Amino acid sequence: MPRRKSAISAAVEEESQVDLTPMLDVVFIMLIFFIVTANFIRDPGIEVSRPEANTATTQTTSILVAIGKNGDIWMDGRRIDVRQVKANIVRLRADNPKGGIVIRADIDATAERIVAVADAAREAGVYDISIGTEQ
Known part of the structure; x- marks a missing residue:
């Protein structure tokens, strides 16, 4: 007589077959999004102690x-x-x-x-x- 699988072993077998492809797709899409939207600023190369100003504005494309x-x-x-x-x-x-x-x-x-x-x-x-x- 053939042996039947128990309900517990069938459930364990289903859990072990989780497909990770959709999760990897989302991770790669997020990675591409952050790379494309990152604001790249060229650093001058030295840290200086700057004076303070009350009317300072920020320029990002300079x-x-x-x-x-x-x-x-x-x-x-x-x-x-x-x-x-x-x-x-x-x-x-x-x-x-x-x-x-x-x-x-x-x-x-x-x-x-x-x-x-x-x-x-x-x-x-x-x-x-x-x-x-x-x-």
Whole structure:
């Protein structure tokens, strides 16, 4: 006589056949969504102590230039010379032609260095220049 499966063993067999394909589809769709909607900001490469302002506004599509307290200039994660600022702005502006420049100057940075960066930006054809402050 053939042996019949009990109700318990049939239930265990059904539970072991869970299809994970729909769950993986949802995970991959969410991953693609977050990658596409992520806002990529180019970090200037140095953390500076910025002065505070009461009327600060945020600009997200700008080229960031950081000026350290000893006057060193950072763009796109690299330290650059003041003579290279214009060429780097032109290169980064090709990726984002409508973006402006945000200068994040340390509170101890000299005004001379800030003006030199702003002048280089104007020479590169960028007239939307902002000074980054703490909000």
